[in-house]
Amino acid sequence: MTDRLVEANEHYASAFTDPGMDARPVLHVAVVACMDARLDLHAALGLELGDCHTIRNAGGVVTDDVIRSLTISQRKLGTRSIVLIHHTGCGLEALTEDFRTELEMEVGQRPAWAVESFRDVDQDVRQSMQRVRTSPFLLHTDDVRGFVFDVRTGLLREVDPA
Numbered sequence: 001m002t003d004r005l006v007e008a009n010e011h012y013a014s015a016f017t018d019p020g021m022d023a024r025p026v027l028h029v030a031v032v033a034c035m036d037a038r039l040d041l042h043a044a045l046g047l048e049l050g051d052c053h054t055i056r057n058a059g060g061v062v063t064d065d066v067i068r069s070l071t072i073s074q075r076k077l078g079t080r081s082i083v084l085i086h087h088t089g090c091g092l093e094a095l096t097e098d099f100r101t102e103l104e105m106e107v108g109q110r111p112a113w114a115v116e117s118f119r120d121v122d123q124d125v126r127q128s129m130q131r132v133r134t135s136p137f138l139l140h141t142d143d144v145r146g147f148v149f150d151v152r153t154g155l156l157r158e159v160d161p162a
Contacts, residue, residue: 019049019050021050024077024078025050025051025053025073025077025078025079026050026052027047027051027081028078028079028080028081029051029053029079029080029081029082029083030052030053030054030069030070030073030074030079030081030082030083031045031052031053031054031055031082031083031084031085032055032056032060032062032066032070032082032083032084033054033055033056033060033084033085033086033087033149034056034057034058034059034060034085034086034090035056035057035060036087036090036091036151038087038151039087039151041054041085042054044154044156045083052079053069053077055069055070058091058092058116059086059090059092059116059117059118059124060084060085060086060087060128061092061116061128062084062128062131062132063116067131067132067135067137070082070132070135071135071137071138074138074139075139080140080143081144081145082132082138082140082141082143082144082145083145083146083147084128084129084132084144084146084147085146085147085148085149085156086124086125086128086146086147086148086149087121087148087149087150088121088148088149088150088151088152089151090118092115092116092117092118093117093118093119093121094117096115096117097114097115097117099115099117100114100115121148122148122159125146125147125148125159126146126161128146129146129161130161132144144161145158146158146159146161
């Protein structure tokens, strides 16, 4: 499979031209979203190359590493807005923290990270918004909005932070 990706890159690179931009996103926005393969964020949000910073992980969880990336994005690369996108039918809804115990039993070491599973996607978005808003490292926490992407319709639904 990796060979297929490398071959695709060679094809891409054959027609590649330097886009002539730096790492600062044109729209001054950072998007944090789940890594789910059903989410084509650029298409869903009408984004082009260079428009935003995109940070993805399982569940779109605002972890310490996400805060690290957002801090660099804001303080060094000029982003001002943060958009959080979780989605319906997320695999983390089916997991529990027991997954860490299973891994420990299998490999002999307990992961240091939390699974961050959840049952209520709206509440999980609210928790993520709260983690962003209370981080002492982030400069701009007044423009933080959270959404749930419906994997069946492609529509975003905004989550009330209250």
